[in-house]
Amino acid sequence: MSLLKKSWRIFREKGPKELMKSSYLFVLERDAVDYIITTVFDDVLYEKMIMWPHIGYWPQIRNPRSFNEKLAHRKLLTDKEKFTEVQDKWAVREYMREKVGEEILTEVYHVTDDPDTISFDELPDKFVVKPTHGCGWIEIVDDKNEADFKEVRDKCEEWLSKTFGQKQREYWYNGIKPRIMVEEFIEGKDSRIPRDYKFFVFHGEVKLIQVNIDRFSNHRKTIFNTDWEVLDFEFNYPKGEAIDRPDNLSEMIQIAEKLGQEFDFIRVDLYNPSEGDIIFGELTVAPGSGRGWFKPTKYDFKIGEHW
Secondary structure, eight states: OOHHHHHHHHHHHHOHHHHHHHHHHHHHTSHHHHHHHHHHSOHHHHHHHHHHHHHSSOOOSSSOOSHHHHHHHHHHHOOOHHHHHHHSTTTHHHHHHHHHOSTTSOOEEEEESOGGGOOGGGSOSSEEEEETTOSSOOEEESOTTTOOHHHHHHHHHHHHTOOTTTTTTOGGGGGSOOOEEEEEOOOOSSSSSOOEEEEEEETTEEEEEEEEESTTSSOEEEEEOTTOOBOSOEESSOBOOOOOOOTTHHHHHHHHHHHTTTOSEEEEEEEOOSTTOOEEEEEESSGGGGOOOEESTHHHHHHHHHO
């Protein structure tokens, strides 16, 4: 889609305000503009300029107050090797074993930095392929008899050639060795993808639980407190409806808090594919990369108080 057509679509569907925001970010995110601002000034100013249209206010990063500001502070003004360990999808498994055991880990069939070593014939009919050094990069194979293995390998090569998080300045990805993991496919009881629960853990205590609804169609997010009461705000997506409290919520909270003990904040993602089952998803160091919008904005600051 040409730039002009894309601009017209944004104007037609979302209005002039959104078009101005998109145009501003388009210019700001050019490599040359990024280079000039960070060279003449610093990364902090550039991050503020990027954050502003997303979060709706001019942020403080050196003296953070809100959740987003504290995530930005973490990205730009800390240097912790632990973040690299837990964001690495292969290395985090050892961290999991130390903290809660391996019972809730998926089975991994193969780990490699060479996609040509993946023996698809020996894999089960369903499996998942993803890199260890990224977020949101995933290939789900529902039926290997229908899969294009060359296409899967090409996708793996593409992932291996990239360093995730550079534009977002998420430095912990730089230290992760790029590898490909082929792991167990976890099927939901009532859907292709199991429901996942994202636990926001502050100083070893769960304060919020996010549940994504219809992630691949009409994506919404419902945010609960630990009493399973819906909280009246939106974060990055429209507010979703209430859903039934999972029977093993207390157990999931205990697991999340054990995994979050070493951090002032970490997000712990757990799957609950069927009654009684808990499967580890991932740990996330900077959800939304400090650029996630809240409606109303005051909740950005309220959540920041937990931190």
